Amino acid sequence: MTWGRELVEPLLLRTEPAALLPARRSQEAARIERPLDLIACVRLDDSRADLWYAIVRDARGVSYGVPCIVSGKALRRAIPGDGAAEALLGLLGRGSQGTPGEGSRDGHVGVIRWHAEPCAGERGFDVDQTNELVVVGERAVVKWLLHPTAEEQPAPRRLAALAEASFAGTPRPWGLVSIEDGRADVLIATVIDYVADAQDGWEWAVEDVRSLALGETDEANALRSMPVIGRLVAGMHLAFAAAGRSIATDDEAEDWLVEAAADLRDASLAAPTAGLVEQELALVTGFVGTTIIDIHGDLHIGQVLRTSPGDDLSIIDFDGSPTRSPEQRLARQPAARDVAGMLASLDHVGRVVLHRTEGLDDEQRGRVHDWIAAAQRGFLDAYLSRLAEAGEESLLDARLVRPFQLQQECREFIYAARYLPHWRYVPEGALAALLKSQSESPSSHQQVEDHESMNHDEGAP
Template identity: 40%
Template structure:
């Protein structure tokens, strides 16, 4: 709810038992001097059933704000990628701030073995839930996808930091004075994951969302597929270059292990398929479009008389 174009009240329905990730992340970002988000004002809590719950979050209102499923699709339709430099800076600044968030016994990340297991489970579930021609095609690429996930079986040496957890373009607002990242509630489709994970997890979700934007532009804006694919590749490269440069400027290039990007991207597309099957069937075209771009279409068979 927007109140007087001054504050935004986000009611949690149903209320969520505390602890909840957002209030503590907001407090840490303020202490760290990270300002590229809606200004956090307050959290409303109450006791329900003998336990304290988070009822609502109150943040500042950002004038003329649009989320990335609007503004970024506009960029794809016009072929512009200038935004990607600023997106890389914003994301790096966010990770630099979150990298100083303390790790406790209850917030630490999962071990590398379980990281691989969760990825394989996501692939298996995506295969089971994706039917029709898409499912048949996906099955022909499953072995290749498993091979790309094998990277996650080795020990992960890169630092684990408190990540955003659901960082896609829809969480990036373009508003009157620039860009802002929002919604630190975590990924609603993932349970049991540690709050501290490699930064590559966030980056993989953001880069795949740029690929999804390209698919949206193809479907909704009639952007030629070849143009959309080139746009996505350029946007990804520009974003990653700016992100790595900003990390280096903050003396933390170690935060990104690029070898983790591809397997995390493959896992993310599996999770997109799971989400589509469970909650939003019409969304399946986007992850399937990305996977077909990555792994190629089956050659068409000629009918021989």
């Protein structure tokens, strides 16, 4: 691999910022400030002089990862069909042939590899997401990280733990690719198996609930995947716990409160609402001593693929929340963080259906609200049952579920403000319902506590 700074840098000077980001990131591209600084670059394929990967930093200090093509006297982001993802798989194939998960280097490129095979043909995913996905040869999915960093990333450790535990609930990992920026290796892309005929949860779950609302299916069918997801998530947590666990310290609990307070501030909620949320978030400092493990860190229904036909489910994307720092994403956390994220997203599925389905009457809308409660209950029951089977009920501290769910809604407001303004209706509805549920009906938090109390009554740890 060659650096090529002398070629790429002049081209970057003549490149419009919008040309460096995926087309759906036009709003973020508008925030990029010149001048653009070239941090690192490598040629993705030594046989092609026009195909590069560059890390670019703007005047605000924000870094962007750009698989790019030389276009005239400037650069543009590579699109599916340009061959950038195919070239990345070529780099992966040149990686270590030894033990799966071992690292190797090829010049300025570093590779951690579990699997590789030749693939050709590229197509993109037309979905809202932080990073960019490209399917290669209908066999592999390359995820280009939009904001690469030299900090250690969570995905390698998470994937290694799942592989060690023979966890079958995630697509097989192929590998991770990084480049050297002059000081350290920077993770630029991850590669996993492509799951054919699969949809992510923002597609299949929304369609299930829409069909329920319209009377095209019954509630049992619309809820069929929830127990499976509960057991999958519990299995994932058991695998992470087998790789290591610890007990939360005073400093760690204080860090949770500081993060939650920052999220509440940045969510810019109305004062009365912010006050109610603040009271509940303050509870997290009281949970010193709870068990902490590696977690998914960005768990929501969109991270769950479902095949059709077959209804096989799998969890994807172990990079952690894109809004957290690498240090935060690497830190062990309570399993309740993931549980809260999934509960929040099940509510969000209902909000999406209510917002995007025209002409629903009161009865149809009622079916959606009933599905939200039943889906959360089905997920929780199956999750807790799987932990109980393993004698690991203590992995979930029920008291943290509700505060973390409130914090997740704050993060949804932040995400909407920064990346997807039209998403704001989702946390608005979800947060209002969550706050209302505290006084009017048993919350998801109470469901978990009731289950945990029953286990304690039976002598469970």
